Every structure is written in C-alpha cells, then in structure tokens.
Amino acid sequence: MSRIGVFICHCGENISRTVDVERVASEIGKHPGVAFSTDYKYMCSDPGQTLLKKAIQEQKLTHIVVAACSPRMHEKTFRKAVEAAGLNPFLCEMANIREHCSWVHENREEATLKAIDIVGMMVERVKKNRILPTITVPVTKRSLVIGGGIAGIQAALDIADCGHEVILVEREPSIGGHMAQLSETFPTLDCSQCIMTPKMVDVANHPKIKLYTYSEIELVEGYIGNFQVTIKKKARSVDEDKCTGCGVCMTKCPQKKIPNKFDQNIGMRTAIYVPFPQAVPNTPVIDRENCTWFKTGKCGICQKVCGPGAVDFEQQDRLIVEAVGAIVVATGFDLYSIAEKPKGSPIKGYGEFGHGKIPDVIDGMTFERLASASGPTGGRILRPSDGKEPKQIVFIQCIGSRAREKGISYCSKVCCMYTAKHTMLYHHKVHDGQAYVFFMDARTPGKSYDEFWRRSIEEEEAVYIRGMVSRLYQKGDKIVVMGSDIAVGVQVEIEADMVVLATAVMPQKGADTLAQKLGISYDKYHFYSEAHAKLRPVECATAGIYLAGACQGPKDIPETVSQASAAAAKVMTLFSKDKLEREPIVARVREIGCVGCFACKKVCAYGAIEEKEIRDRQGNLIKVVAYVNPGVCAGCGTCQATCPSKSVELDGYTDEQIVAMIEAL
C-alpha cells in the first residue's frame, strides 16, 4: 500500500494569490492513498526541502507529489531532495499549479478546484511510478568548437589548457572572426590586432587544438558525451603541410582586383590569397570562382612559382569524422544591410537611405577597416568614392535595431560604444574634421563605458544630436542628411562628406541551418536560445551543447570572452566525470509483444532503435525484435505512440500512468 505525501507550494504569492493552497492541501489529504499533505510558502527553499525530507522519514512516505511550478523549473530539485531522503527520485512527480493554473486564471474558486484536479491526477499517476535506475553513459573527453572568432578561440584555449583535445572548425580561410577586422577597441582604445593575434597564434601552436579552417559542419549525430561530427574540409588548393607561407604565389597572381570580404570589399586581393597578413593559418587558399586556372584552364603561375610545390589544383573537398563529447557553438554575428531585401523577408532595408547605393554611406565595420592600420587605406579615413578625406562625417545609430517597422525590435548593444569610439578615431586622424552623431539614447552600461562616451563629447568634440534621420541623398559630392533634433524641436540638415551607419547585429547567415543540424533551438531572428535566460545562459536545451558569443545575442568583446570561458567551464564540468548519469526516461520494448515491424525505427528521430535477434538455447533464431539503445534514446515517446502492438513504452510516461491521470479527472 502506497503512502503518498503531497506538498503544496505557495510560490511566495505566485500560486497562493489565486489558489487557496490550504484548501487544496486539506482536500487532497482525503484522496485515497494520500498519507500526508501540507502547504508551505517556498517548497524549493532550504526549509521547504527539509520539510519534505523530514516528512518522508517521519511519515514513512513511499511516493511524493510536489504541487508547485513547472517540472522544467524544479523537478530536478525535488527529485534530488527525495533521493537524499532515501527514496528513488523517480517516485517523485510535480503537479504544475503555477504555469498551468494560478498564472493563467483569475477566478479564485475555479482556480482552486482546478488545482485540486491537477494534484489529484498526479497522485494517481505517481501510484503507477516504478523505481527507475539511473543510466550511465561514457564521456568522450574531446570537444568541438564551431567558429574561430574571439568566442571560439577563447573557449578552445580554455578547454585545451585543461588538457583536453579541442577540434576548432572555422568556415573562413583564417581564424580571427570579426574581432580581427576591428581597428581599436572600446573602452581602452587598445589595438584589436595586438590583443587578438597572439591568441590566434596560441591556437595554432597549442598541442591540444586541432584546427580545421575553410571547413564547415556537415552532420552531427549522437548525444551528450558521444557526438559524431562530420566536418567538410573545403578544397584549399594549397597543401597545408607543404606550404611555408612565403607569399610568392600571391605576389605573382595576375588576378589582383577581387574585392576582399575581410576589408568589407573596399580593399582588393588576389585569387590565391590569405584574407589578411596576420592570418592563422598563414596558408593561402585559391578562390576558385575568380581564379584564371579554374575558369579557363590556363595560367597556373602560382603553381610554377611555389618552391615547395604546395599548390594543388586537384585537391578535393574532404569529409572528416570526429568523435567528441561536447560542442561549443560560437558562430558569431553578421551585420544588417540596408539594401533591398527579397520579397517575404521580414527585414525591410532602408529605401530612404537609397538602399545602400550611395558609395560614401558605409557601415560601422567598413569604418573599422578604414581606421585599421592594416586596412586598405593604411589607417587613413578616406571616402570609398574618390579617396578624399571627409571633413564632415555623420554617424547614425540604431540602423535596423530598435526599429520594429524595419523588422528588428532588439537593441544591438555594441553600437553606442563603437560609434563613440569611431568619433574619437576620426578626431585623432582628421584634426580639422567634425563628427556628428544622430542617436536615440546612449546605452553605456559597462565598466568605464559611460566615461568613454562622455569623453567622445567633452574631449573629442563629437556633436551628439538626439533624433533620427529620415533621409539621405546624394547632392553633388555631398550626402545630405535630413534628420530631427528632438531636444530642440527642429529639423536638421547636414551636408556630409561621409555617413557611417551603426547597422544592427544579426546572427550569421545560415545560423538556422546549423541549428537544425545540431538540434538546438533559436529565436525568430535566428539567435540561438539558451536553456534558461538567467540561470543557464551558456547551455542549450540540448544536453552537451553550449553557446558562446554573439550567436546567442548581440555582445561586446568582454562579454563574449566571459561567456566563452563560461562555456569552457561547463564543458570541463562535463569532462570531470568518466561516466555520465542521465535520466532513465527512455523507451523500453516488451519483447514478447513485439512483432518486429520496426515502425518505431522509421519514426525515431534519434536513431535509437536497433534490431535484436531472439534465439533459443540451441541458437535457433526465433524472431527479430526492436531494441532501444538507452544511451541514444531521448525519451520523446514517438515510438510509443507509433507501435501498433503497444509493445514499446516510455518509462515514466507509460500508457498506464497517462490513463490513470485521465481517470482521476
């Protein structure tokens, strides 16, 4: 005979405001099988858990129902408490009377009756709960880091420094990401390359880091502790082992006028190229679309001049499979473009700014390349159209960001600070120039950030105009900026030589496709979703996958680095155990009933169903049945719903339990 204990939580006032918790406790106390019921203000707190544990021991309780919030919130908490009191944790269930009841109802009487029903159902359900033994799976102590920007680099170095192997995969020919493109960084104005490139070299030299550049993730299989990842290493056309990085091939390449993406297409590169001089690895790659050899079959100069014979036109894309236990996703961001967007895109572009067709209207990243000592102008601020130095420059913030009508409602977080930085860099380089900034608000919540912003106004003479710009148009060689100054209440017109737009930070293109390969969730903008906005900010809801940097949301460098180190710490937590315990909520096959139709195998999204031969003592094959690999099973229950002979059941969610719940109503 079961002795069920029921514990009703007030959740401060979250539940008790709408639900008469005392009445629920007294009503459920009369329910058959319930030996003990009580209510408490905060069941999840230390005294609450102590109350639970004491009751289990004193009342000799066999099954527990905690009526509180969603099991997503605290099921683990209470199961741990129950286990500490000596019961199998899976004999404890939660009745959700917060999200499913008090938060969504106003009528106290009706909500109370509903709460009694919900708890009653869980009492009936828990009577059918079985003791489930915890499943252990092995952990492969290697990790994959996707993305070689500052987030990926930091995460990879931290994990590798703890002695575990890291596979770092980068889509571009070099690691470094956007941070390598930046000139100086706020709020200290130290040179981005100077703090970035040593870390890039550390990655290249680290014995525990295996670097795949110019590579992409093709396929991800498996589960926490045991992923198999297929990486596509695109043909570089240069043998990385033979190449010495001397660069002769690049100086001799006749194709010299290809816009360099790293320089935001304002600088030019050759067809065989490294994106920037400090690239890691310092091995060129042939851009086959623009290479004369690949287009016409003639030329081949790079191959002729290459001393070590590293140029290999025959090289093919390769698929490499790596086994890892954890994955850090650090794919970073992309910038909003004001150009016209294809029909159906929620992003609208800026027709009022000429859809990006005015040559001296550039974005913040292009300004970074102009200001960078290693950029296409050698660090001089020059107009892309005619190479003249702009004497009047206008910066416009919140382009795309915080503009619902343009398709994005969020704040991109870094633009206020980098625009302040741009005004300083401009003032340092063009002494007789004047910078104007159109802004809605200045958002500077970071250490030394507001001081930095004030400095741009007070010492570097930037003129900040609170208001937005309605239109940009070319007039002769000037750009007319029509805006408003809402502090004074007048319209403003500035004839500028150059305009810099602080365009919104968006996820990388293809972020959604990668998420689907990884099985992680993302929001409507394709930023990856963390498991809990406050308490689990670096973990995905999918176990064993962690997030670092701007792929999760707009972030500046300090925040990105912090999150990357946090993700690395999470990976190390996982690797600190040799075996991983996982919830035993997995499907089980009743072999007697199974006819071996394998309908379950067809619907299983995780590849957890295997074929198992049943033989008699003489070794004669009797039949082939389905077998669920408990290490792979994700506990989704699809097989259970599919099985025509009802021979597969999900532990913890058996038909018997569900029917008991329905009958309790």
Place this chain on the structure above:
Amino acid sequence: MKTLLNYSYYPGCSLHASASEYDLSTRELFNALGIGLTEIPDWFCCGATPAHNVDELLSLSLCAKNLELADKVEGDMAVACASCFSRLKTTQHVLTENEVKRKQVETAINAPVKLDSSVKHLLEILAKDLGLERLATAANKPLAGLKVACYYGCLLTRPTDVPNLDCTEAPTIMERVIEAVGAETVAWTHRLECCGANFTLSRPGVVIQLTNAILESAKAAGADCIMVGCPLCHGNLDIRQKEIEGVYNADYNMPVFYLTQLVGLSVGLGAEKLGLDAMIVNPMPLLKEKGLL
C-alpha cells in the same frame, strides 16, 4: 478594347472642386482604356486631415461608412486622391487591428465594417489590374522625349504596412506607369518629401519652403515636368509655383500634371478632355515643344 474591369469610383471632395481636371481626366482616361467607373452614389467626405486630428472615431466612421456605400457598387474601389486613399486604408488597418474601435465604429454607422474590401489607388489599377503591357499597347501617342519627375509625396506609400501600394521608401510604381507609356523619368531626391500639405492655408511660409525644395530638386535632375497623384500636392506645386519663384528668385516654369493627364495624352486624348487649361503653370509650350499636342 472590351470592358474587362469595373470599379466603384470614389472621387473625393477635391475632385469635385479644386481638382476637377483630375476628375475629368480620370473619367476620360478610364473610358478610353475601356475600364468601367461607377461613381459611388451618396459618397461623402472621408474626413481627410481635419477629422482625424479632431476625433478619431469620427474619422474612422466617415471612412467606414464610405466603404459600406462602395460595397454596394460592383467592383473594387477606385480612389484618385492620395489623402482619401490613405484614410480609407488606415481605417481598414486600424479597425482590423483593434476590435474595440471596430465595435464603436460599427455602432456609429450601424453596419459591419468592410475590412477586406479592396481599395485601390488609380496607379495600382493602371500598373497591376490593367497591367503595364496593356497600358503600353494602349499608348498610341507615346510620350517620347518627355522627362518626368514622379512625385509621390507622403501618403501614397506610407506608413509601412498600411497602403501597401509599393515599397514604402523606395517606390517605383509611378515611374513604371509613365515609362510604360513612353516617357522618360528622372532620378531625383525629393520624390517622397512632404510638400507641406494643408499647412498651405495656416502656415504658407512652411509650405513655400518645402515645396521650393521639391521644385528645385526636380529642376536640378533635369525634369521637364512633375507628375502627381494627389490634389493637395498638386495645389502646392502648381498654384504656389509663381509665388515660390518670387520668394526664391528662381525660374522653374515646371508644369505639374496629374498622372491621368499624362497617361491620357499618351492614349491620344486632347487637351480639352484632360482639363489642361485648368493648370496654373501653362503646359502648352512644353507639350508643343515635345510634339505631344
């Protein structure tokens, strides 16, 4: 050409008064193109700018009632004036989004609001319903050599998601229509700037300043004339032009046509059927010079 298209016509107040040439040229053009127009019986003012500045419920109800009247005539609603078009579309948009207001309006007009009925500006009918190809075929006297500055003003495309006539900030529908009948268009900067609209009476100084910028920009782009789809824009650009020239010591001499007048010319309609004599800036010298009359 056979009559394939038929519309319930909402001229709006201006077209029965200061913009009678817009009304005349619209009827003549549609007749020539074989498009049916039936004026909505008993239509009344949409409320324009004054109503929605004073009482939102009144302005929504005026438009809702007109939508209901239009529904009784066969065909989609054809609207000539940019302001009427904007108010009718805004009413449908607001009342679709806001159920409380919809119920209030329904009580006021004592009928359900026609939220889904199709309200079309003349441009849309020419460019989409009739189609540019058929329009080009009908243009037996193409406007070759005429450089047109297409002026949208504020209301034809704005705000985002309400009129849905074309791209809000970089529309091309006017250019497409007038190029289809053989004219050239100029790329200019003030296509979508405000002309000052009805401040023309209360704050003429503002209107003169704004309208001057528009005329200046069109002239600088090399336009021979301006084409509009709004009676109020027309009034400011055409009627005030002499005064502006005086204030700014400029010489624009820039005829301002309604779109139906220019398209009408291209299908062979004469000056008297297009009301060209009602224009303040005389277009005759330009049209003769270009051999279009």
